[in-house]
Amino acid sequence: MKDDVGGNQKRARFQAICQSLRPDLLRFAFWLSRDRALAEDVVQETMLRAWKAQDSLLDQSSAKPWFLTIIRREYARSFERKRFVTVDVDELIAKEEPMLAAAEEQDLAEIRAALFKLPDEYREPLVLQVLMGYSTAEIARELDLSGAAVLTRLFRARKQLRVLCGEDTSLDADE
Amino acid sequence: MMDCARYKNSILADPRDTDPELHEHRASCGACNQYTERLLRFESRLGRALRVDVPVPAAAAGVDAYAPVPAKAPFSGNVVSLRGKSPRRAAGARTYRKGWLAIAASVLLGFTVAGVLWLAAPGPSLAADVVTHMAEEPEAWRRTDVPVPETHLNQVLRESHLRLVSGAGMVSYANSCRFRGHQVPHLVIQTGSGPVTVMVLVHESASGPQPFDEHGYRGVIVPVAGHGSLAVLTRGGATDPAAILRIAARVLDSIVWTA
Numbered sequence: 154m155k156d157d158v159g160g161n162q163k164r165a166r167f168q169a170i171c172q173s174l175r176p177d178l179l180r181f182a183f184w185l186s187r188d189r190a191l192a193e194d195v196v197q198e199t200m201l202r203a204w205k206a207q208d209s210l211l212d213q214s215s216a217k218p219w220f221l222t223i224i225r226r227e228y229a230r231s232f233e234r235k236r237f238v239t240v241d242v243d244e245l246i247a248k249e250e251p252m253l254a255a256a257e258e259q260d261l262a263e264i265r266a267a268l269f270k271l272p273d274e275y276r277e278p279l280v281l282q283v284l285m286g287y288s289t290a291e292i293a294r295e296l297d298l299s300g301a302a303v304l305t306r307l308f309r310a311r312k313q314l315r316v317l318c319g320e321d322t323s324l325d326a327d328e
Numbered sequence: 329m330m331d332c333a334r335y336k337n338s339i340l341a342d343p344r345d346t347d348p349e350l351h352e353h354r355a356s357c358g359a360c361n362q363y364t365e366r367l368l369r370f371e372s373r374l375g376r377a378l379r380v381d382v383p384v385p386a387a388a389a390g391v392d393a394y395a396p397v398p399a400k401a402p403f404s405g406n407v408v409s410l411r412g413k414s415p416r417r418a419a420g421a422r423t424y425r426k427g428w429l430a431i432a433a434s435v436l437l438g439f440t441v442a443g444v445l446w447l448a449a450p451g452p453s454l455a456a457d458v459v460t461h462m463a464e465e466p467e468a469w470r471r472t473d474v475p476v477p478e479t480h481l482n483q484v485l486r487e488s489h490l491r492l493v494s495g496a497g498m499v500s501y502a503n504s505c506r507f508r509g510h511q512v513p514h515l516v517i518q519t520g521s522g523p524v525t526v527m528v529l530v531h532e533s534a535s536g537p538q539p540f541d542e543h544g545y546r547g548v549i550v551p552v553a554g555h556g557s558l559a560v561l562t563r564g565g566a567t568d569p570a571a572i573l574r575i576a577a578r579v580l581d582s583i584v585w586t587a
Binding site: 175176179180183184260261262264265268280282283284286289304305307308311312314315318320321324325326327328 | 332337338340370371373377
């Protein structure tokens with residue numbers, strides 16, 4: 154009986170965490186993979202793993218980075234399984250067009266398309282910083298990079314993105 | 329002493345860097361200040377672009393679909409096989425989950441219908457609640473040229489994970505108010521048309537701009553993609569609705585979301 158109550162509490166706690174984090178986890182997985190269906194699969198697998206390993210989540214406030222780490226691993230595993238060879242960005246953009254264009258402003262759709270064109274190593278830290286609110290140190294920890302390397306990638310990411318979006322970059326600093 | 333190139337280099341990597349040296353340079357260099365404002369506007373659009381719509385009902389379905397089967401259930405032990413599974417077993421597991429998803433989806437459909445009916449039931453509108461709240465803080469409507477201390481403003485905004493870049497106008501009042509069960513920023517911005525109240529309603533969604541004119545307050549509630557909505561009010565009805573919409577757009581452009 155006690156076990157049932159404990160199990161229910163555990164389940165409720167897990168559900169509450171998942172429900173609050175899932176939108177951002179899906180967004181993160183989407184920008185990581187640029188593929189909505191794959192993003193949903195990755196998040197599903199992530200939740201399964203998270204449920205099994207939830208005892209290792211001691212502090213509920215660290216749930217978000219914990220889930221993000223699992224998502225990154227799951228996404229890497231999906232590569233092992235599916236063995237993607239090349240990525241045609243234009244095809245990806247065409248495939249995800251309904252999602253990219255589902256914006257109230259045209260320029261948001263343009264930024265989304267430009268994000269698709271950013272190399273992975275620039276897009277990922279940028280998404281972690283802007284969407285997930287990570288600090289440079291947190292990004293460095295998650296991506297296993299030095300702080301300086303993260304800042305360089307973020308600098309290049311914004312610079313490229315602004316060029317792709319037709320922003321005036323004539324006053325930007327050189328690296 | 330920091331030069332412009334180093335400043336721009338740092339700010340491009342992290343536009344929200346709070347390093348005092350950066351702040352000092354920006355304050356003393358008009359060109360870098362302008363550059364930063366342009367960059368922050370782009371950053372605000374970037375933040376909104378990243379917040380793609382996600383299927384909310386699926387979220388709930390997902391949790392239930394993956395939540396564990398109770399220990400005594402007949403499928404116990406077979407549901408989640410993650411290590412060393414073959415592609416065929418993986419496919420089987422996925423089909424199984426899809427079955428659960430279908431069941432969860434039908435349950436959700438029921439909840440959705442009930443939710444729609446509940447929402448359609450008469451109740452106080454968001455605009456009415458905003459107007460009621462205004463009556464509780466009359467001192468906020470003073471016309472003044474004294475800005476609220478920046479530290480206080482930042483603290484109020486930080487609680488809702490946002491900040492304002494210049495462009496919205498001078499903020500003369502900032503308070504974190506309890507509204508419909510949540511703490512929300514309540515600001516008063518001094519404009520050419522007089523004081524304008526802004527409430528950032530992160531927890532209240534709106535399907536489109538909702539103008540209102542109630543009890544001597546005229547305003548609009550506009551949706552904010554991924555961040556609920558924004559209410560903008562004027563008092564006395566002297567400001568025309570188009571001007572209120574323009575003020576709302578200006579405020580929205582000045583908001584930088586930090587989470």
